[in-house]
Amino acid sequence: MSVHSCQGPLHYVSQQSQVEALAQNIEPGISVALDTEADSLHHYYEKVCLIQLSFGSHHYIVDPLAKVRVEPLLEKLAQCTLVIHGADYDLRMLRRQWGFEAHQLFDTMCAAQLLGYEELGLASLVKRCCGVTLCKSGQRADWSRRPLSPKLIEYATNDSRYLLCVAERLEHELRIRGRVEWHREMCQRILENVKCHNTARSxxxxxxxxxxxxxxxxxxxxxxxxxxxxxxxxxxxxxxxxxxxxxxxxxxxxxxxxxxxxxxxxxxxxxxxxxxxxxxxxxxxxxxxxxxxxxxxxxWPRPSHVNCKQAPKPSKSLCEELKACRDEIAAKYDVPPQLITPSTALLEIAAARPHTCEELKAVSKLCNWQVELIGEPFLRIIRAHEHASDVSPASSNLFD
The missing domain is CATH 1.10.150.80 (HRDC domain)
Structure with a gap:
């Protein structure tokens, strides 16, 4: 997709007939760039104030506050591959407000992480992939206020306008580096986490x-x-x-x-x-x-650790060796160490001392590609510690 094709017309959707017509234009299976704007910086009861969509060289701003039913549109979007930058928050908001569930996802932030990009923001990716500099002036706007200024409408549109172009470039790089399946697994994990997320405030x-x-x-x-x-x-x-x-x-x-x-x-x-x-x-x-x-x-509240007294304490030396191994693998593949194995998972692995890759995956809840990278090296280190006498507990700030 060329940058020129991203410059197509904008449609502001604020009437039910427009929502229905937009839903009719969406063919199942196509890729649709999506973003949302909410008012969490300005209201206690946060809500989705805009849904931005881009596909077929056209761009749409859907206004849920205009008292329109967006369910017909969401039903069609559930049949598409959604291209979202940092999808977790948008999908949680759509699920909480309308029960929406996505089934296919391409997360551009996740792709950039897997490619080892240092700057992960949408503006940085658009600049890198499309050569376009985006204005950031609307980041803290109150999106619940109406009418929206032309400047805010432009800002909101740009959040989805270039996403398909960015995704195309990132997918090409993922394919070259053999990481398409890594990305697919991570996107699927995002969808699963959103689906299982409990929105109740404890x-x-x-x-x-x-x-x-x-x-x-x-x-x-x-x-x-x-x-x-x-x-x-x-x-x-x-x-x-x-x-x-x-x-x-x-x-x-x-x-x-x-x-x-x-x-x-x-x-x-x-x-x-x-x-x-x-x-x-x-x-x-x-x-x-x-x-x-x-x-x-x-x-008075009970201490927060009362239910964790029996939690096993990992060996400090084992934690350090696993961390060093993890960091070496991350450097080899030019990705952040936390992407290979988060520190919490590292501690869980060190505490459980799994003996097989299946056990390691069950303990850490890592994706298949992560287990494939760390599995055998981690298991060798763990086996070497089986007869070690060093059982000093890891400090709480070991990975700070």
Whole structure:
């Protein structure tokens, strides 16, 4: 597909008759470039605000907020090969909102990773494959607002406009380097993960925000949980993403401050101005802080590691040898080491010490191509450790 063919006409689809006509134009089995725009940076209850499609030298912006039913369109798209850049988020959003399930996928970000590209963003790939420089000015836009400016419509269109051209170039390179099957397996894994993803928010896990482990006591964890719950209520009430109420770093600092201070103390001066300017919200935070301070021990959360006491601890030397082997294989194939074997899988392999490639795959949940690359070298290292006496536990930051 030439860059010239990417310059075809744009159609803004905001009426039901237009949705039906677009669905009729999609032939089963064709490749369709797809992207979505959501409003997660601006609203608590995030939703898909636009669906961008490109195929047959035409480009379409479908507006679900125009009160149209997109199900007929999604039914046809389920019969196509979808070309998406970083497909996981788009597919999760489409599945959560409409129950959509894709069956064939070509993920351009995944392809770029397998080819050893250092710059994986869509703009970088379009520049490399098509020689076109994309504008990035719409990345933080509120896509739920209407009407959309011509500039935002252009930005949204460009997210799918060049994808088929990029995919064609990447697929050619994958074929030359013998990695088409690697890519197919990884795309299938993405589809499976999306299908199995549980969209329910688990409060027992959600309150453990980044940095929570710096709080050492169960009481501090209880305070953090209460403050997290306060932030969730405020975010829902205002229909804002939680970080717009209070960032995670401040939330953790506030939990530590609350534990270290006494009832009646004024709120700390690191409370951000936008929160301090709202008398109602500030008063509700004060009440949440006092309630958190007063929680009795029986209301404190249990330590997060209670269910992991029996987890086997891998040998430190074995972990280091597997990591070195993994890194050597990654350098040979010019791909990121984490793509060959993620650190979590490496630790699981070291702990389980599988004896066959089948056992290794079951333990690590890696793709076939990954097991083919690391299988025999890893098994040789594990066999050499079977009679070793070094069983010192791996440090938690071994792969940092």
């Amino acid at each position: 409060e027992a896990r959600q309150w453990r925000v980044k940095g929570w482990h710096t709080l050492k006591s169960s009481r501090a964890h209880a305070i953090l949980r209460e403050l997290w719950q306060w932030r969730e209520r405020e975010a829902q009430h205002a229909d804002l993403p939680p970080f717009r109420i209070l960032g995670n770093e401040v939330l953790v600092r506030l939990a530590a401050w609350t534990e270290a201070t006494s009832a009646g103390d004024s709120l700390p001066d690191f409370i951000p101005p936008h929160l301090a300017s709202s008398a109602r919200r500030l008063e509700s935070l004060r009440r949440a802080v006092e309630h958190a301070r007063a929680l009795p021990p029986e209301k």
